Amino acid sequence: MARFSLKPGVTAALAATTLLVLAACSDPGAAAAPASGPATSAAGVKQFNLSPEQNREAAAVDPAAAALVPEAIKKDGKLTVAVSPFAAPLAVYATDNKTPVGNEVDIAVALAQTLGLEADIVPTAWADWPLGVESGKYEAVLSNVTVTEERKLKFDFASYRDDKLGFYTKSDSSISKVESAPDVAGKRVIVGSGTNQESILLRWDEENKKNGLPAVEFQYYDDDSASSLALQSGRADLTFGPNATAAFKAASDAKTKLVGLVDGGWPLKASIAATTKKGNGFAAAAQAGLNHLIEDGSYAKILDRWGLSAEAVPKSELNPAGLPKK
Incomplete structure (x- = not known):
């Protein structure tokens, strides 16, 4: 069974990227869950689990999807995923102030598990992920990245949420x-x-x-x-x-x-996607893994857990149409 690990050593400078994790869409009206979903009080307030102990349900391995993982990635048994933990419920530091939790983290962990890998979650400043992916430091980014035609020149994408x-x-x-x-x-x-x-x-x-x-x-x-x-x-x-x-x-x-x-791209549709290095083949594996999670219901549970069901997609698309260059 895949395990979940976390790389230490995040600098205070990352805090300056808080708003940038929203992919150039600042949120002037928002502030910064048990596994089965958030509990709701009599007043209608939901209690989200922001503790380090997330008690996630393990995702089942999909052999067909796992077979698509490039050898260069699967050889160490890990999937190194960059997230920017500065905006709940996407990704935020838990109550211990060091463990990233949130929707993007849950999707990354489940995706790694369905591909037979261990999720190695790396807290990353938003501005640093492009170079990190291009250099091979990160094998994927799940950080509310919107697909654009300009980004498709350097990266491949597997969609997992509507923007x-x-x-x-x-x-x-x-x-x-x-x-x-x-x-x-x-x-x-x-x-x-x-x-x-x-x-x-x-x-x-x-x-x-x-x-x-x-x-x-x-x-x-x-x-x-x-x-x-x-x-x-x-x-x-x-x-x-x-x-x-x-x-x-x-x-x-x-x-x-x-x-x-x-x-998000009105009047055009915009997609949030797992982001990978252009041409290395991993995006196809990510798409297959995400579709497995969608089909077996794990995906819906994760989005519901973080209150994001309204942004669910019926299927993951490989390099979907991106927002045009400005």
Whole structure:
């Protein structure tokens, strides 16, 4: 049975990459699980397991997928996977402040197990993973990496989640849905400057103004506390950012609710994928392993455990269409 190990020696400099793990989509409205899923209190607050003891269910080996693993990777029996543990529920340090836990870690461990390997999880600054993969230091990256056509020039991908952005409002708000541009007309929306979500919101705002609808009031905050205070005090109507972290926060404190999901590359679909070195053959093994996890139900359990079921994919795709070059 595959084992899970962790490489020590992470420097304090990694903390500066906290927001970059979100693949250039900052989350102005979100803060940073027992194996069967998070427990829910009477108040609707879910308790996620952030302890080092994750009690994961072992994934079964898929011989067909394991046979696709390149010899250069399987020879030491390990799969070295880079993660950036700075954004729950994707990846974050556990309560011992040294063990990475979260959805990306669980997917990496399960993928390694289904390929008959041991997951060697390496905490990595977001800015360092590309060079690490190219040099062979990391055999895969599971760190909320969005597939783009530019990245496909250097890396291969096996998708495992949809890239989703979420509109959230306070839990007692009368706002019930945000599906298209008219739904944000005249609203006060918190969004991250220079992000994909800001670009989408700007296009929606322009569409509204052309149609004679009220303009969006864009609000920008430097930290999550100020953003949360603005929303809860009624100074803002909505936040718009990466769904994963906002969903975790909403489940953890029940103070906000999801009212709309938008593809991260709107109007195009965007995929989150396991990232590997171009042409080394491992992406095909990763795709087969991920599809095995999807088929046997392990994948759904992992996403449910971390509150990410809304981002599930029906199957892993090898080098899916990426967002175009800007």
